[in-house]
Amino acid sequence: MKTDELITVLSTNVEPIDRRQLSREIVAAVILGTVVAIGTALTLPGMRMDLSAPNALTYFCAKIIFATVIVIAGTAYLLRLVRPGVVSPSKSAPVPWPPVAVAALATISLVSAPLWHWHNMAMADGWIECLVSIPIIAVVPFAAVVWAVRRMAPTDLARTGALAGFVAGGISAAGYALHCTDDSLPFIALWYGGAIVMCTLAGALLGPRLLRW
Amino acid sequence: MTAHEPELRRLMIAGQAGDAAAYRTLLDHLSRHLRGYYKSKLINYGRSSADAEDLVQDVIIAIHTRRHTYSPDQLFTPWVHAIARYKLIDHLRRRNTGFADIPLDGMTSEMEAHDDRDAVESGYDLQRLLAALPAKMQQAIRHVKIEGLSIAETAERCDMSESAVKVNIHRGLKKLADMISREVKS
Numbered sequence: 001m002k003t004d005e006l007i008t009v010l011s012t013n014v015e016p017i018d019r020r021q022l023s024r025e026i027v028a029a030v031i032l033g034t035v036v037a038i039g040t041a042l043t044l045p046g047m048r049m050d051l052s053a054p055n056a057l058t059y060f061c062a063k064i065i066f067a068t069v070i071v072i073a074g075t076a077y078l079l080r081l082v083r084p085g086v087v088s089p090s091k092s093a094p095v096p097w098p099p100v101a102v103a104a105l106a107t108i109s110l111v112s113a114p115l116w117h118w119h120n121m122a123m124a125d126g127w128i129e130c131l132v133s134i135p136i137i138a139v140v141p142f143a144a145v146v147w148a149v150r151r152m153a154p155t156d157l158a159r160t161g162a163l164a165g166f167v168a169g170g171i172s173a174a175g176y177a178l179h180c181t182d183d184s185l186p187f188i189a190l191w192y193g194g195a196i197v198m199c200t201l202a203g204a205l206l207g208p209r210l211l212r213w
Numbered sequence: 214m215t216a217h218e219p220e221l222r223r224l225m226i227a228g229q230a231g232d233a234a235a236y237r238t239l240l241d242h243l244s245r246h247l248r249g250y251y252k253s254k255l256i257n258y259g260r261s262s263a264d265a266e267d268l269v270q271d272v273i274i275a276i277h278t279r280r281h282t283y284s285p286d287q288l289f290t291p292w293v294h295a296i297a298r299y300k301l302i303d304h305l306r307r308r309n310t311g312f313a314d315i316p317l318d319g320m321t322s323e324m325e326a327h328d329d330r331d332a333v334e335s336g337y338d339l340q341r342l343l344a345a346l347p348a349k350m351q352q353a354i355r356h357v358k359i360e361g362l363s364i365a366e367t368a369e370r371c372d373m374s375e376s377a378v379k380v381n382i383h384r385g386l387k388k389l390a391d392m393i394s395r396e397v398k399s
Contacts, residue, residue: 002339006270009354009386011240012237014232016230155295
Protein backbone atom coordinates (compact mmCIF):
# COMPACT_ATOMS: atom_id res chain seq x y z
CA MET A 1 0.00 0.00 0.00
CA LYS A 2 1.17 3.50 -0.67
CA THR A 3 1.83 5.59 2.39
CA ASP A 4 0.02 8.43 0.64
CA GLU A 5 -3.12 6.28 0.47
CA LEU A 6 -2.87 5.57 4.16
CA ILE A 7 -2.47 9.25 4.96
CA THR A 8 -5.52 10.03 2.84
CA VAL A 9 -7.59 7.48 4.73
CA LEU A 10 -6.46 8.80 8.10
CA SER A 11 -6.76 12.51 7.36
CA THR A 12 -9.96 12.70 5.32
CA ASN A 13 -12.77 13.88 7.57
CA VAL A 14 -10.52 13.48 10.59
CA GLU A 15 -12.46 13.60 13.83
CA PRO A 16 -11.57 16.12 16.54
CA ILE A 17 -10.16 14.55 19.68
CA ASP A 18 -11.30 14.96 23.24
CA ARG A 19 -8.45 16.62 25.15
CA ARG A 20 -9.61 15.32 28.50
CA GLN A 21 -9.94 11.70 27.33
CA LEU A 22 -6.51 10.69 28.62
CA SER A 23 -6.78 11.91 32.20
CA ARG A 24 -10.44 10.97 32.39
CA GLU A 25 -9.84 7.34 31.41
CA ILE A 26 -6.93 6.86 33.78
CA VAL A 27 -8.69 8.51 36.69
CA ALA A 28 -11.79 6.42 35.93
CA ALA A 29 -9.66 3.24 36.06
CA VAL A 30 -8.21 4.30 39.43
CA ILE A 31 -11.68 5.00 40.82
CA LEU A 32 -13.05 1.72 39.47
CA GLY A 33 -10.10 -0.13 41.00
CA THR A 34 -10.69 1.60 44.33
CA VAL A 35 -14.35 0.65 44.39
CA VAL A 36 -13.53 -2.99 43.65
CA ALA A 37 -10.69 -3.05 46.21
CA ILE A 38 -12.92 -1.62 48.94
CA GLY A 39 -15.71 -4.00 48.00
CA THR A 40 -13.35 -6.99 48.12
CA ALA A 41 -11.86 -5.96 51.46
CA LEU A 42 -15.28 -5.42 53.01
CA THR A 43 -16.90 -8.64 51.77
CA LEU A 44 -14.02 -11.10 52.21
CA PRO A 45 -12.06 -10.24 55.38
CA GLY A 46 -14.66 -7.68 56.55
CA MET A 47 -14.48 -4.26 58.18
CA ARG A 48 -12.49 -3.87 61.41
CA MET A 49 -14.87 -3.47 64.33
CA ASP A 50 -12.58 -1.95 66.92
CA LEU A 51 -12.42 1.66 65.78
CA SER A 52 -13.62 2.85 69.19
CA ALA A 53 -10.50 1.38 70.83
CA PRO A 54 -7.85 3.90 71.94
CA ASN A 55 -5.59 5.04 69.08
CA ALA A 56 -7.35 2.73 66.60
CA LEU A 57 -8.90 5.60 64.68
CA THR A 58 -5.57 7.44 64.50
CA TYR A 59 -3.79 4.47 62.94
CA PHE A 60 -6.76 3.74 60.69
CA CYS A 61 -6.56 7.29 59.33
CA ALA A 62 -2.75 7.10 59.06
CA LYS A 63 -3.02 3.99 56.86
CA ILE A 64 -5.69 5.54 54.66
CA ILE A 65 -3.70 8.76 54.24
CA PHE A 66 -0.52 6.78 53.48
CA ALA A 67 -2.32 4.80 50.77
CA THR A 68 -4.12 7.83 49.36
CA VAL A 69 -0.89 9.82 48.99
CA ILE A 70 0.66 6.86 47.15
CA VAL A 71 -2.31 6.58 44.78
CA ILE A 72 -2.44 10.32 44.02
CA ALA A 73 1.31 10.76 43.57
CA GLY A 74 1.56 7.58 41.50
CA THR A 75 -1.36 8.54 39.27
CA ALA A 76 0.09 12.01 38.68
CA TYR A 77 3.38 10.49 37.49
CA LEU A 78 1.55 7.87 35.43
CA LEU A 79 -0.32 10.64 33.60
CA ARG A 80 3.07 11.99 32.49
CA LEU A 81 4.47 8.58 31.55
CA VAL A 82 1.66 7.76 29.12
CA ARG A 83 2.42 10.86 27.02
CA PRO A 84 5.38 10.16 24.75
CA GLY A 85 8.34 12.52 25.11
CA VAL A 86 7.35 14.01 28.48
CA VAL A 87 9.50 11.86 30.76
CA SER A 88 12.95 11.24 29.31
CA PRO A 89 13.87 7.53 29.50
CA SER A 90 17.37 8.44 30.71
CA LYS A 91 16.01 10.42 33.64
CA SER A 92 15.81 8.46 36.88
CA ALA A 93 12.41 7.90 38.44
CA PRO A 94 11.37 10.25 41.24
CA VAL A 95 11.85 9.06 44.82
CA PRO A 96 8.60 7.55 46.17
CA TRP A 97 8.40 9.89 49.17
CA PRO A 98 5.32 8.46 50.97
CA PRO A 99 6.92 5.06 51.76
CA VAL A 100 10.22 6.78 52.65
CA ALA A 101 8.44 9.14 55.06
CA VAL A 102 6.57 6.29 56.74
CA ALA A 103 9.76 4.26 57.04
CA ALA A 104 11.45 7.24 58.72
CA LEU A 105 8.55 7.68 61.16
CA ALA A 106 8.61 3.94 61.83
CA THR A 107 12.31 4.08 62.66
CA ILE A 108 11.71 6.99 65.04
CA SER A 109 8.93 5.12 66.81
CA LEU A 110 11.10 1.99 67.10
CA VAL A 111 14.01 3.96 68.50
CA SER A 112 11.79 5.64 71.07
CA ALA A 113 10.19 2.34 72.13
CA PRO A 114 11.79 -0.15 74.52
CA LEU A 115 13.68 -2.94 72.80
CA TRP A 116 11.44 -5.75 74.09
CA HIS A 117 8.54 -4.00 72.35
CA TRP A 118 10.06 -4.09 68.88
CA HIS A 119 8.99 -7.58 67.99
CA ASN A 120 5.36 -6.84 68.86
CA MET A 121 5.36 -3.60 66.91
CA ALA A 122 6.79 -4.94 63.67
CA MET A 123 5.81 -8.60 63.69
CA ALA A 124 2.18 -8.41 64.75
CA ASP A 125 0.10 -11.50 63.94
CA GLY A 126 -1.28 -10.17 60.70
CA TRP A 127 1.94 -9.65 58.74
CA ILE A 128 1.56 -12.66 56.48
CA GLU A 129 -2.09 -11.87 55.90
CA CYS A 130 -1.13 -8.29 55.01
CA LEU A 131 1.66 -9.35 52.67
CA VAL A 132 -0.63 -11.80 50.87
CA SER A 133 -3.88 -9.80 50.86
CA ILE A 134 -2.56 -6.52 49.45
CA PRO A 135 -1.09 -8.04 46.25
CA ILE A 136 -4.23 -10.18 45.77
CA ILE A 137 -6.62 -7.25 46.21
CA ALA A 138 -4.36 -5.26 43.86
CA VAL A 139 -5.02 -7.59 40.90
CA VAL A 140 -8.26 -5.97 39.74
CA PRO A 141 -7.07 -2.36 40.22
CA PHE A 142 -3.89 -3.28 38.33
CA ALA A 143 -5.91 -4.74 35.46
CA ALA A 144 -8.08 -1.61 35.34
CA VAL A 145 -5.08 0.73 35.27
CA VAL A 146 -3.28 -1.40 32.66
CA TRP A 147 -6.39 -1.43 30.51
CA ALA A 148 -6.52 2.38 30.58
CA VAL A 149 -2.78 2.83 30.03
CA ARG A 150 -2.85 0.52 27.00
CA ARG A 151 -5.09 3.04 25.27
CA MET A 152 -2.44 5.74 25.72
CA ALA A 153 1.13 5.66 24.42
CA PRO A 154 3.64 4.58 27.08
CA THR A 155 7.15 4.33 25.61
CA ASP A 156 8.95 3.08 28.73
CA LEU A 157 6.99 -0.08 29.41
CA ALA A 158 8.85 -1.39 32.47
CA ARG A 159 8.63 1.94 34.25
CA THR A 160 4.99 2.46 33.29
CA GLY A 161 4.17 -1.08 34.44
CA ALA A 162 5.96 -0.42 37.74
CA LEU A 163 3.91 2.73 38.27
CA ALA A 164 0.70 0.88 37.45
CA GLY A 165 1.68 -1.71 40.09
CA PHE A 166 2.56 1.03 42.58
CA VAL A 167 -0.81 2.74 42.12
CA ALA A 168 -2.67 -0.60 42.30
CA GLY A 169 -0.73 -1.49 45.47
CA GLY A 170 -1.70 1.85 47.00
CA ILE A 171 -5.36 1.33 46.11
CA SER A 172 -5.26 -2.17 47.56
CA ALA A 173 -3.54 -0.96 50.76
CA ALA A 174 -6.38 1.52 51.28
CA GLY A 175 -8.88 -1.32 50.92
CA TYR A 176 -6.96 -3.64 53.22
CA ALA A 177 -6.64 -0.87 55.84
CA LEU A 178 -10.41 -1.11 56.35
CA HIS A 179 -9.88 -4.61 57.74
CA CYS A 180 -6.39 -4.58 59.26
CA THR A 181 -6.17 -4.17 63.06
CA ASP A 182 -2.37 -4.11 63.35
CA ASP A 183 -1.73 -0.59 64.53
CA SER A 184 1.89 0.47 64.57
CA LEU A 185 4.07 2.55 62.29
CA PRO A 186 6.76 -0.14 61.93
CA PHE A 187 4.04 -2.58 60.84
CA ILE A 188 2.73 -0.15 58.22
CA ALA A 189 6.21 0.65 56.94
CA LEU A 190 7.39 -2.95 56.78
CA TRP A 191 4.36 -4.86 55.56
CA TYR A 192 2.22 -2.26 53.79
CA GLY A 193 5.41 -0.85 52.29
CA GLY A 194 6.69 -4.33 51.45
CA ALA A 195 3.44 -5.37 49.80
CA ILE A 196 3.41 -2.20 47.67
CA VAL A 197 7.02 -2.81 46.66
CA MET A 198 6.02 -6.34 45.56
CA CYS A 199 3.17 -4.90 43.46
CA THR A 200 5.57 -2.38 41.92
CA LEU A 201 8.11 -5.06 41.00
CA ALA A 202 5.40 -7.30 39.55
CA GLY A 203 4.20 -4.35 37.48
CA ALA A 204 7.73 -3.68 36.21
CA LEU A 205 8.05 -7.32 35.11
CA LEU A 206 4.62 -7.49 33.51
CA GLY A 207 4.74 -4.04 31.89
CA PRO A 208 6.80 -4.95 28.80
CA ARG A 209 4.40 -7.85 28.05
CA LEU A 210 1.09 -6.24 28.89
CA LEU A 211 1.61 -2.71 27.63
CA ARG A 212 3.17 -3.34 24.21
CA TRP A 213 1.52 -1.53 21.33
CA MET B 214 13.35 18.90 12.59
CA THR B 215 13.72 21.29 15.51
CA ALA B 216 13.51 24.20 13.11
CA HIS B 217 10.00 23.09 12.20
CA GLU B 218 8.79 22.67 15.77
CA PRO B 219 6.46 25.71 15.92
CA GLU B 220 4.95 24.87 12.54
CA LEU B 221 4.53 21.14 13.28
CA ARG B 222 3.03 21.90 16.64
CA ARG B 223 0.53 24.28 15.05
CA LEU B 224 -0.43 21.63 12.48
CA MET B 225 -0.82 18.97 15.15
CA ILE B 226 -3.02 21.14 17.35
CA ALA B 227 -5.15 22.06 14.32
CA GLY B 228 -5.31 18.37 13.32
CA GLN B 229 -6.44 17.41 16.82
CA ALA B 230 -9.23 19.96 16.49
CA GLY B 231 -10.40 18.29 13.26
CA ASP B 232 -8.62 20.39 10.58
CA ALA B 233 -8.14 17.73 7.87
CA ALA B 234 -5.90 19.85 5.62
CA ALA B 235 -3.50 20.71 8.43
CA TYR B 236 -3.49 17.10 9.56
CA ARG B 237 -2.73 15.83 6.07
CA THR B 238 0.16 18.30 5.70
CA LEU B 239 1.49 17.13 9.06
CA LEU B 240 1.33 13.42 8.23
CA ASP B 241 2.92 14.03 4.80
CA HIS B 242 5.74 15.92 6.41
CA LEU B 243 6.25 13.35 9.16
CA SER B 244 6.18 10.40 6.75
CA ARG B 245 9.02 11.96 4.72
CA HIS B 246 11.14 12.51 7.81
CA LEU B 247 10.36 9.10 9.28
CA ARG B 248 11.33 7.43 6.02
CA GLY B 249 14.80 9.00 6.11
CA TYR B 250 15.14 8.22 9.81
CA TYR B 251 14.23 4.53 9.53
CA LYS B 252 16.26 3.89 6.39
CA SER B 253 19.43 5.18 7.96
CA LYS B 254 18.71 3.43 11.26
CA LEU B 255 18.00 0.06 9.67
CA ILE B 256 21.17 0.29 7.61
CA ASN B 257 23.15 1.25 10.71
CA TYR B 258 21.88 -1.87 12.41
CA GLY B 259 22.81 -3.98 9.46
CA ARG B 260 19.23 -4.52 8.34
CA SER B 261 17.88 -4.04 4.90
CA SER B 262 16.02 -0.78 4.52
CA ALA B 263 13.10 -2.66 2.97
CA ASP B 264 11.24 -2.66 6.28
CA ALA B 265 11.46 1.13 6.52
CA GLU B 266 8.17 1.76 4.77
CA ASP B 267 6.33 -0.72 6.98
CA LEU B 268 7.71 1.07 10.02
CA VAL B 269 6.75 4.48 8.61
CA GLN B 270 3.19 3.31 8.14
CA ASP B 271 3.06 1.67 11.53
CA VAL B 272 4.18 4.94 13.13
CA ILE B 273 1.75 7.04 11.06
CA ILE B 274 -1.05 4.80 12.29
CA ALA B 275 0.23 4.98 15.87
CA ILE B 276 0.41 8.78 15.66
CA HIS B 277 -3.15 8.79 14.41
CA THR B 278 -4.71 6.35 16.87
CA ARG B 279 -2.81 7.88 19.81
CA ARG B 280 -2.99 11.53 18.81
CA HIS B 281 -4.97 12.28 21.97
CA THR B 282 -1.82 11.62 24.01
CA TYR B 283 -0.23 14.80 22.65
CA SER B 284 -0.89 17.76 24.89
CA PRO B 285 -0.60 21.28 23.38
CA ASP B 286 1.55 22.38 26.30
CA GLN B 287 4.34 19.93 25.46
CA LEU B 288 6.85 20.10 22.61
CA PHE B 289 5.72 18.17 19.54
CA THR B 290 9.10 16.96 18.23
CA PRO B 291 9.97 14.92 21.37
CA TRP B 292 6.48 13.40 21.24
CA VAL B 293 6.96 12.10 17.68
CA HIS B 294 10.55 11.16 18.40
CA ALA B 295 9.55 9.03 21.41
CA ILE B 296 6.96 7.15 19.32
CA ALA B 297 9.36 6.67 16.39
CA ARG B 298 12.10 5.39 18.68
CA TYR B 299 9.71 3.11 20.57
CA LYS B 300 8.53 1.53 17.32
CA LEU B 301 12.11 1.09 16.08
CA ILE B 302 13.16 -0.68 19.29
CA ASP B 303 10.04 -2.83 19.16
CA HIS B 304 10.81 -3.73 15.55
CA LEU B 305 14.45 -4.61 16.26
CA ARG B 306 13.51 -6.57 19.36
CA ARG B 307 11.07 -8.64 17.37
CA ARG B 308 13.90 -9.48 15.05
CA ASN B 309 16.38 -10.05 17.87
CA THR B 310 18.79 -7.37 16.86
CA GLY B 311 20.84 -5.44 19.37
CA PHE B 312 19.19 -2.14 20.15
CA ALA B 313 20.80 -1.04 23.38
CA ASP B 314 22.88 1.66 21.77
CA ILE B 315 20.23 3.52 19.86
CA PRO B 316 21.08 7.11 20.66
CA LEU B 317 18.35 9.10 22.31
CA ASP B 318 18.82 12.18 20.23
CA GLY B 319 20.00 11.00 16.86
CA MET B 320 16.79 11.84 15.13
CA THR B 321 17.15 15.49 14.28
CA SER B 322 20.07 15.32 11.87
CA GLU B 323 19.19 11.98 10.37
CA MET B 324 15.59 12.85 9.83
CA GLU B 325 16.74 15.79 7.76
CA ALA B 326 19.45 13.70 6.16
CA HIS B 327 17.76 11.97 3.32
CA ASP B 328 14.42 11.18 1.97
CA ASP B 329 13.71 9.49 -1.27
CA ARG B 330 10.24 8.76 -2.36
CA ASP B 331 11.04 5.66 -4.43
CA ALA B 332 9.99 3.09 -1.91
CA VAL B 333 6.77 4.55 -0.63
CA GLU B 334 4.92 1.29 -0.86
CA SER B 335 4.82 -1.26 1.88
CA GLY B 336 4.14 -4.93 1.49
CA TYR B 337 0.42 -4.92 2.07
CA ASP B 338 -2.51 -3.78 0.07
CA LEU B 339 -5.12 -1.42 1.47
CA GLN B 340 -7.87 -2.79 -0.76
CA ARG B 341 -7.23 -6.33 0.40
CA LEU B 342 -7.24 -5.28 4.05
CA LEU B 343 -10.40 -3.26 3.58
CA ALA B 344 -12.09 -6.25 1.98
CA ALA B 345 -11.50 -8.22 5.16
CA LEU B 346 -13.65 -5.81 7.18
CA PRO B 347 -17.38 -6.31 7.77
CA ALA B 348 -19.46 -4.77 4.98
CA LYS B 349 -20.77 -1.79 6.95
CA MET B 350 -17.34 -0.75 8.11
CA GLN B 351 -16.03 -1.08 4.55
CA GLN B 352 -18.80 1.11 3.16
CA ALA B 353 -18.41 3.76 5.82
CA ILE B 354 -14.64 3.96 5.42
CA ARG B 355 -14.77 3.95 1.62
CA HIS B 356 -17.30 6.75 1.45
CA VAL B 357 -16.03 9.01 4.21
CA LYS B 358 -12.33 8.28 4.33
CA ILE B 359 -11.49 7.59 0.69
CA GLU B 360 -14.13 9.32 -1.38
CA GLY B 361 -14.42 12.16 1.12
CA LEU B 362 -18.21 12.22 1.42
CA SER B 363 -19.72 13.78 4.53
CA ILE B 364 -21.05 11.67 7.37
CA ALA B 365 -24.60 12.76 6.50
CA GLU B 366 -24.30 11.80 2.82
CA THR B 367 -22.83 8.45 3.74
CA ALA B 368 -25.57 7.81 6.26
CA GLU B 369 -28.16 8.43 3.56
CA ARG B 370 -26.45 6.25 0.96
CA CYS B 371 -25.82 3.34 3.27
CA ASP B 372 -29.12 3.60 5.07
CA MET B 373 -27.44 3.95 8.44
CA SER B 374 -27.81 6.59 11.13
CA GLU B 375 -25.06 9.21 11.33
CA SER B 376 -23.84 7.86 14.63
CA ALA B 377 -23.75 4.34 13.17
CA VAL B 378 -21.54 5.66 10.34
CA LYS B 379 -19.20 7.23 12.89
CA VAL B 380 -19.05 4.11 15.00
CA ASN B 381 -18.38 1.96 11.92
CA ILE B 382 -15.56 4.25 10.81
CA HIS B 383 -14.07 4.31 14.26
CA ARG B 384 -14.18 0.54 14.71
CA GLY B 385 -13.16 -0.12 11.12
CA LEU B 386 -10.09 2.11 11.32
CA LYS B 387 -9.11 0.46 14.55
CA LYS B 388 -9.40 -2.98 12.98
CA LEU B 389 -7.51 -1.78 9.93
CA ALA B 390 -4.75 -0.36 12.13
CA ASP B 391 -4.54 -3.64 14.04
CA MET B 392 -4.30 -5.60 10.80
CA ILE B 393 -1.54 -3.36 9.46
CA SER B 394 0.39 -3.55 12.73
CA ARG B 395 0.12 -7.31 12.67
CA GLU B 396 1.39 -7.47 9.09
CA VAL B 397 4.28 -5.16 9.91
CA LYS B 398 5.24 -7.38 12.82
CA SER B 399 4.87 -10.70 11.08
